[in-house]
Amino acid sequence: MTDHDAAPSSGASSELPMGQWLYALSEDNGLAPNGRPGKTFKPVRPLNDKEYEKLGNAIQSVTNIIQGFMVYVHQALKDLHESLQDVVSDPSNISGDVNGYRIKLEYRMLNVCAAIRMYEEHTYSEIDRKYGADSSQRTAAKSVFNQTYDRSLEYRILYYLRNAITHGSRNLMSFVFNASVDQNGSHVLDLRLPLQRHRFSNSNAKATVRQEVRLLPQDPDTLSMCFTVLPVMEALNQQLMPILEPDGMDSVITLAHLINEAASAGGYPALGSVDLFSLTPGGQEDTVEVPVSMELLPEPVRDFIAAVINGTQS
Incomplete structure (x- = not known):
C-alpha cells in the first residue's frame, strides 16, 4: 500500500x-x-x-564518471578506515600484535598511494585510447594534474611515497600508538604513521619533494594525509570530467533539472x-x-x- x-x-x-x-x-x-x-x-x-x-x-554517463578510476581511491580509503576502526573499537586489539598492526596499516596506506598513482595512469591511458597520445585532450589533462600537484603538498608526498618504497627505500615511517583513558572514562588514542623526514630526505623520491618534507616542522602523519587528500582527488576528478566524458556536463545539467x-x-x-x-x-x-x-x-x-x-x- x-x-x-x-x-x-x-x-x-x-x-x-x-x-x-x-x-x-x-x-x-x-x-x-x-x-x-x-x-x-x-x-x-x-x-x-x-x-x-x-x-x-x-x-x-554520470554513473560511468562516478564508478571510474576514483573507485580505487575510495576503496583504498575504505579499507584503511576499516583497519583503523579495528583499533578504535577495542584498543586492546593492537597490544598483542603491535608489529602486525603496523604492517597492516602501512599496507593500507600504501594502497592509497598506489590508487593515487593508478588514477593518473588510467586517466592517461583512457585519453590516449579515445583521442590519441598527441591529442589536445592529453595536454589539457596534464595541465590539470600539474595544477593539482602544485596545490597540494599531501598529494605530492603520497604520489612519490609509493615510488620511494616500491623502489627500495625502507623504514621511512615510524609507528606511534598511545592509548589512555580520560577523566570521563573515554579512550584517548594517538595512532599515527609519521613519515620520518630525515629518512625520506635520503630516499629516491623526487628531490624537490624531499626538500619540502625536510623543511616541515615535524614528521607528517601519512594516515592523516590519506584522508585529507580525498577532497583534492575529488576536485581533480571533477576537473577531468569534461575531458574524459565530454557529454558529462550536459548529463549533469539534465539531471540537475530533473532533481529540481x-x-x-x-x-x-x-x-x-x-x-x-x-x-x-x-x-x-x-x-x-x-x-x-x-x-x-x-x-x-x-x-x-x-x-x-x-x-x-x-
Missing part, C-alpha cells in the same frame, strides 16, 4: 496514461527500512520515449512505468495498491551532481 497525492476533482474516475512517468518521492514517517528516501510518491508528468532515453543515458523538477513537486526524482494505475479522487487522499515499476535516481549520482553544481557556483 502506498499513499499518494491526487488532485481533487468532481469525483469522476481519473486514470494516469500508461507509459513512463517522472515521480516525486518524499519521506513518510522517516526513511524506509532499506534506507532509501521516500515512501509517498506523486506523479509529476509523463515522459516521452526520447526524453526517457535521454534521462537513462544521462544517468549512465521533482523537488518542486515535493520529493525525490524517480522514473516509473505505469501499469493499470487508476486513481479515483474523492476530495481526499486515497490509499491504493500501486502496480508500478519504479527506479529512484541513484543517490551517488545525486550527490555527484550536487557537488559539481555547487563547485561551479563557488
Whole structure:
C-alpha cells in the first residue's frame, strides 16, 4: 500500500496514461527500512520515449564518471578506515600484535598511494585510447594534474611515497600508538604513521619533494594525509570530467533539472512505468495498491551532481 497525492476533482474516475512517468518521492514517517528516501510518491508528468532515453543515458554517463578510476581511491580509503576502526573499537586489539598492526596499516596506506598513482595512469591511458597520445585532450589533462600537484603538498608526498618504497627505500615511517583513558572514562588514542623526514630526505623520491618534507616542522602523519587528500582527488576528478566524458556536463545539467523538477513537486526524482494505475479522487487522499515499476535516481549520482553544481557556483 502506498499513499499518494491526487488532485481533487468532481469525483469522476481519473486514470494516469500508461507509459513512463517522472515521480516525486518524499519521506513518510522517516526513511524506509532499506534506507532509501521516500515512501509517498506523486506523479509529476509523463515522459516521452526520447526524453526517457535521454534521462537513462544521462544517468549512465554520470554513473560511468562516478564508478571510474576514483573507485580505487575510495576503496583504498575504505579499507584503511576499516583497519583503523579495528583499533578504535577495542584498543586492546593492537597490544598483542603491535608489529602486525603496523604492517597492516602501512599496507593500507600504501594502497592509497598506489590508487593515487593508478588514477593518473588510467586517466592517461583512457585519453590516449579515445583521442590519441598527441591529442589536445592529453595536454589539457596534464595541465590539470600539474595544477593539482602544485596545490597540494599531501598529494605530492603520497604520489612519490609509493615510488620511494616500491623502489627500495625502507623504514621511512615510524609507528606511534598511545592509548589512555580520560577523566570521563573515554579512550584517548594517538595512532599515527609519521613519515620520518630525515629518512625520506635520503630516499629516491623526487628531490624537490624531499626538500619540502625536510623543511616541515615535524614528521607528517601519512594516515592523516590519506584522508585529507580525498577532497583534492575529488576536485581533480571533477576537473577531468569534461575531458574524459565530454557529454558529462550536459548529463549533469539534465539531471540537475530533473532533481529540481521533482523537488518542486515535493520529493525525490524517480522514473516509473505505469501499469493499470487508476486513481479515483474523492476530495481526499486515497490509499491504493500501486502496480508500478519504479527506479529512484541513484543517490551517488545525486550527490555527484550536487557537488559539481555547487563547485561551479563557488
